[in-house]
Amino acid sequence: MSRSLPKGQALLGAGVLVLGALVFGGSFTLPSEGGYAQVGPAVVPRFVGIGLLILGAMLLREALTGGFRGVDEEAERHLPTDWRAFAWVSGGILLYGVLVEPAGFLIASTLLFVMVSRGFLSRRWLLNAALGLAVAAFIFTVFNYGLGLQLPPGILRGVLP
Amino acid sequence: MDVLSHLANGFAVALTAQNLMWALVGVTLGTAVGVLPGVGPAVTVALLLPITAKVDASGALILFAGIYYGAMYGGSTTSILLNTPGESATIVTAMEGNQMAKRGRAGPALATSAIGSFIAGTLATVGLTFLSPLVVELGLKFGPPEYFALMIVAFTTVSSVLGESTLRGLVSLFAGLAIGLVGIDNQTGQARFAFGTPQLLDGIEVVTVAVGLFAVGETLYFASKLNQVEETLEKVSGSIWMKAEDWKRSWKAWIRGTLIGFPFGTIPAGGAEIPTFLSYAIERKLSKKPEEFGQGAIEGVAGPEAANNASSTGSMVPLLTLGLPTSATAAIMLSAFQQYGLQPGPLLFESNAALVWGLIASFYVGNVMLLVLNLPLVGLWVKLLEIPRPQLYAGILVFATMGVYGMRQSAFDVFLLYAIGVAGFLMRRYGFPAAPVIVGMILGPLAEEQLRRSLAISQGDPMVFLTHPISAGLLALTVVILVAPWAWRRIASRRRA
Numbered sequence A: 001m002s003r004s005l006p007k008g009q010a011l012l013g014a015g016v017l018v019l020g021a022l023v024f025g026g027s028f029t030l031p032s033e034g035g036y037a038q039v040g041p042a043v044v045p046r047f048v049g050i051g052l053l054i055l056g057a058m059l060l061r062e063a064l065t066g067g068f069r070g071v072d073e074e075a076e077r078h079l080p081t082d083w084r085a086f087a088w089v090s091g092g093i094l095l096y097g098v099l100v101e102p103a104g105f106l107i108a109s110t111l112l113f114v115m116v117s118r119g120f121l122s123r124r125w126l127l128n129a130a131l132g133l134a135v136a137a138f139i140f141t142v143f144n145y146g147l148g149l150q151l152p153p154g155i156l157r158g159v160l161p
Numbered sequence B: 001m002d003v004l005s006h007l008a009n010g011f012a013v014a015l016t017a018q019n020l021m022w023a024l025v026g027v028t029l030g031t032a033v034g035v036l037p038g039v040g041p042a043v044t045v046a047l048l049l050p051i052t053a054k055v056d057a058s059g060a061l062i063l064f065a066g067i068y069y070g071a072m073y074g075g076s077t078t079s080i081l082l083n084t085p086g087e088s089a090t091i092v093t094a095m096e097g098n099q100m101a102k103r104g105r106a107g108p109a110l111a112t113s114a115i116g117s118f119i120a121g122t123l124a125t126v127g128l129t130f131l132s133p134l135v136v137e138l139g140l141k142f143g144p145p146e147y148f149a150l151m152i153v154a155f156t157t158v159s160s161v162l163g164e165s166t167l168r169g170l171v172s173l174f175a176g177l178a179i180g181l182v183g184i185d186n187q188t189g190q191a192r193f194a195f196g197t198p199q200l201l202d203g204i205e206v207v208t209v210a211v212g213l214f215a216v217g218e219t220l221y222f223a224s225k226l227n228q229v230e231e232t233l234e235k236v237s238g239s240i241w242m243k244a245e246d247w248k249r250s251w252k253a254w255i256r257g258t259l260i261g262f263p264f265g266t267i268p269a270g271g272a273e274i275p276t277f278l279s280y281a282i283e284r285k286l287s288k289k290p291e292e293f294g295q296g297a298i299e300g301v302a303g304p305e306a307a308n309n310a311s312s313t314g315s316m317v318p319l320l321t322l323g324l325p326t327s328a329t330a331a332i333m334l335s336a337f338q339q340y341g342l343q344p345g346p347l348l349f350e351s352n353a354a355l356v357w358g359l360i361a362s363f364y365v366g367n368v369m370l371l372v373l374n375l376p377l378v379g380l381w382v383k384l385l386e387i388p389r390p391q392l393y394a395g396i397l398v399f400a401t402m403g404v405y406g407m408r409q410s411a412f413d414v415f416l417l418y419a420i421g422v423a424g425f426l427m428r429r430y431g432f433p434a435a436p437v438i439v440g441m442i443l444g445p446l447a448e449e450q451l452r453r454s455l456a457i458s459q460g461d462p463m464v465f466l467t468h469p470i471s472a473g474l475l476a477l478t479v480v481i482l483v484a485p486w487a488w489r490r491i492a493s494r495r496r497a
Helices: A007-026 A042-063 A074-078 A083-099 A104-120 A125-147 B003-014 B017-035 B041-053 B057-079 B088-102 B106-140 B144-160 B166-183 B208-226 B244-266 B271-286 B299-314 B318-323 B329-337 B346-352 B353-374 B378-385 B389-408 B411-429 B435-457 B470-496
Strands: none
Touching: A007 A042, A007 B166, A042 B166, A042 B435, A083 A104, A083 B208, A083 B389, A104 A125, A104 B088, A104 B208, A104 B389, A125 B057, A125 B389, B003 B017, B003 B353, B017 B041, B017 B057, B017 B244, B017 B353, B017 B470, B041 B057, B041 B208, B041 B329, B041 B389, B057 B106, B057 B299, B057 B329, B057 B353, B088 B271, B088 B299, B106 B244, B106 B299, B106 B329, B106 B346, B106 B353, B144 B166, B144 B318, B144 B346, B144 B435, B144 B470, B166 B378, B166 B435, B166 B470, B208 B329, B208 B346, B208 B389, B208 B411, B208 B435, B244 B271, B244 B299, B244 B318, B244 B329, B271 B299, B318 B329, B318 B346, B329 B435, B346 B353, B389 B411
């Protein structure tokens, strides 16, 4: 029953090890004496770092000896991850982060709505754009005119009331 | 003052027009997000945290609590009508409930879960009312070492009892503890793990983490999987009322479910999954018609639904009396208290009696509202399930990004949100529970504070945790929880060999 090594699992275990090393190593840049409290700001990070290192090693061991216990890689093969859908959703969020300030909340949110819908296989671009704009406009109205909060108008500054 | 007069004062708070409105908004929103796939109570409460700046403490907490237990009612509707289980605590309901719906008995299934939830929620609130003062008495005797030990117990149970693997639960917990470390250490003013980034000095917001793990992570996961799965929504046809036989088979299951669920909620064991599975197993064993199980036995809906409601109300006991959250939503509620500079615990019952008892009284009110919302008005919620998935998830993400960006008006937070979302996706894909992350990041800094206080008292001697009998006992319990399953497997496998 020696199938291919679960690469993702091994990488994940290694990732936890790296995180542990970061936290553990980082704790040495912090002052460890705590004055009156006896426990400085470095002590708990050091414990958390050690914990992550141990847990990462245990994860790696599980991954290399038959895979994570209770994770059904067989079922996963029957329902493989659709990376194209993943990319549409990811792109929507990242683009939102890039655009929300320069282009404004309305444009960024509408694009996000369209791209996430596309990730879920909806190709009705115009309808989705209209729906997205409606949701965004609703939020924008409530926040900027109702609650007095500032969501960025972006390039529509001056155009919007 | 005795419990009843406290409770009467609480009702005086809960029954003001304003607080009634917050309760109604809370339970309505809670039912809605419970019904909707892709969004749950944790995300909703997190996104609404900013209102703590505008609304008074009792109003906001009544709202948040309403969302929390309202979602339990709503979740069952989805489990019964949809063949894809919604929240983890309603998986068992889905087994029998969806079978009942397929056989044209969706109405009675919805009714038994709504009435069962009401009975369990109300009985559990009675339990909360009378148990809390007793736990407060106990809590007043606790010093820092006892609290620290108690938090360690909560950490272990939340990460090892939930989910299928103690190891992966602990990884989630430690990731949460690591997130909690980021930012300025509130005792010495030392910046930790901020990597010179000003946005990280204030720490990572719980909103970003909760929304990232639960909304973005789930959306990424479902986008990459769900497109290949066929969803079928059952229709609610015929009467929603239960027949005499349904009542006869349900009421004992409701009571038993409550008795199982409430204690599980109160001990820091976290989660409503285990009591629902226990209740299901017991109902199956006691049923006169065990052959119906798996094909739509009404007891299999009634018991677990009562259990998950009772346990969610039960989890308010450790949260309010000791400041110990045992679920993701409870942890976020704890951070809502902190926004007001309040620390839940025994002292809160003295310093803010009106707030605490008002909150408890609102549970009675909220459960009545929920019964009305979920029984006569159930058709309304079914409509929510008809929203097409692409537009539903797109809308959820528009709200999610708005909440995270709007909190600090920082595009940095949006990228952080995405990074946490990818982590949430991976956790979902590889079976890591998300709740320990939230509990770890919120409870972690509090545990550190108690640790430092303990050692300040003992002048640096770590034996203080072992010389205090209660804390020593609690720490011993932690070791048992962690080692027992492993040791048990060892012994069992040796016997077989």
